Amino acid sequence: MYRNLTIMCITAAVFLLTGCSVHGSGKVTAAQDSTVEYNGIYKKRSELSEDTLRWLEWYHSLPEEQQMALSMVPSEFLDSTVPAVTETEPPSTEGHREENSPSYLEALTKEELDETAELARYYFTEKSPEFGGVEQLEPADDDYPLYQNTGIEASYAPGNIIIYLVHTTKDIRDGNPMRSISIARKSKSDDWKVINSGF
Numbered sequence: 001m002y003r004n005l006t007i008m009c010i011t012a013a014v015f016l017l018t019g020c021s022v023h024g025s026g027k028v029t030a031a032q033d034s035t036v037e038y039n040g041i042y043k044k045r046s047e048l049s050e051d052t053l054r055w056l057e058w059y060h061s062l063p064e065e066q067q068m069a070l071s072m073v074p075s076e077f078l079d080s081t082v083p084a085v086t087e088t089e090p091p092s093t094e095g096h097r098e099e100n101s102p103s104y105l106e107a108l109t110k111e112e113l114d115e116t117a118e119l120a121r122y123y124f125t126e127k128s129p130e131f132g133g134v135e136q137l138e139p140a141d142d143d144y145p146l147y148q149n150t151g152i153e154a155s156y157a158p159g160n161i162i163i164y165l166v167h168t169t170k171d172i173r174d175g176n177p178m179r180s181i182s183i184a185r186k187s188k189s190d191d192w193k194v195i196n197s198g199f
Helices: 002-015 050-061 064-070 110-127 169-174
Strands: 020-022 028-032 035-038 041-044 072-074 134-139 161-168 179-184 193-198
Touching (some): 134 169
Antiparallel strands (some): 028 035, 035 041, 161 179
């Protein structure tokens, strides 16, 4: 099961090399020829990139169970997505950094930082060779906005997440700013995984 999920995530990443975000699952359908719907959010096709439209078509071709397991959505939909919260179920504070807790960087050992940095380099070198490797890699500051990204990074407590700012060879060549890569694990006994990447 985990192998299939990994293969699906790799395939989805190929579709959205320029900025893919992880979020809640939803059904994608073409409401009209000029409109695309994802999880109750409607967008005009003309507002979306070719990569996003291709990804949505691929995503919609998956069985619903695989869509839910993949849980990826292009960044063009992320801004419009609001996590659903019922009145009887208050929002979870799990993973949020408490005022007196250590910083995201201080909560990790040198070995853990080395391991996550190596995973970031691998992601932009071996897994996605079109980026041409990593020219610059540095941990994001604690006040970096993605650490408060509800439903994704904000779900992880210090010690189980690190966000790096990365300048790849391709980004430098194309004049792009540094991109982020978020690496997290559910608990100390789990493996590190890339959960989000983009500008």
